[in-house]
Amino acid sequence: MARRYSGPMHARQSLPLLWLLSDARNDAxxxxxxxxLPQGSGFVFRHYHLDPAPRRARYETLCAKARTRRHLVILSRADWETVAAWDADGLYGSPEHFAGAPPEGKLWLATAHDSExxxxxxxxxxxxxxxxxxxxSASHPGGETLGVFGFRVLAQQSxxxxxxxxxxDEARARELDWPRWGAIDGLASTKVA
Structure with missing residues (x-):
């Protein structure tokens, strides 16, 4: 049974601390x-490299595995109808691709790279x-980073x-001294405590 989001005032306590994001490079x-992952973590299914039918099949396999560990399952590059049809706990995406308020019991986990x-x-x-x-990171090779200070300044305003x-990864999470973090490679290839 999926854990369901119970509203913005409860979000700080209810969102998992650890998040695994899927990608072609960590699929295997x-x-x-x-x-x-610790029971009750989060999983963001992306798999942008797959066509619709194989993407759905891969989602079903990974979602079933995630549910056995009581992980939240969030779907990327989707709409609310797809989130409901695939029985995901919510939607992952940027404000530019976001359409409408989350339905009751669903999450919208936004992506952001700056204050705006x-x-x-x-x-x-x-x-x-x-x-x-x-x-x-491998996702943004050569791109600008927020760094520890920039991240903390922005994050503390939310x-x-x-x-x-x-x-x-675990070492960077300690360096950042921030409890809630996610990774593609940093969680797929190492053992998590």
């Missing part, structure tokens, strides 16, 4: 990574924000939970 190890995007996401009612890139993303 996702079942094992989902098993290693973060404020837009908050104005549209984001349940939480993936703020990135904190550190250099009334909703902020999830650190971009080059994150």
């Amino acid at each position: 190890g996702l079942e094992q990574a989902l098993e290693r 995007e973060m404020q837009r996401a908050l104005a549209l009612g984001a349940s939480g924000i993936f703020l990135s890139p904190v550190f250099a 009334p909703v939970p902020v999830i650190a993303l971009g080059g994150m």
Whole structure:
């Protein structure tokens, strides 16, 4: 049974601290990574590299694995109808691709890279924000990063939970000293305590 979001005032306590994001580069190890995550973590299914039918099939496999560990399952590049049809717990995406307030019991986890995007996401009612890139990452090679100071300045302004993303792993989470973080490579290839 999926954990359901119960509203913005409860979001700080209810959103998981640890988030695994799927990608073509970590696909082969996702079942094992989902098993290693602490029970009740979060999983964002992206898999942009797949066509619709294989994407749905891969989602079903990974969602079933995630549910056995009581992870929240969030769907990217979708709309609310798809979120409902696929029985996901919510939607992941930028304010530019967001359409409408989350339905009752669903989450919208926004992506933001700066103050302007973060404020837009908050104005549209984001349940939480993936703020990135904190550190250099394979997803944004050569791109500017927020760094520890830049991330903390922005994150502390948010009334909703902020999830650190971009080059994150356990060592970087300790360096950042931020409890809520997510990763693609940093969780798929290493053992999580």
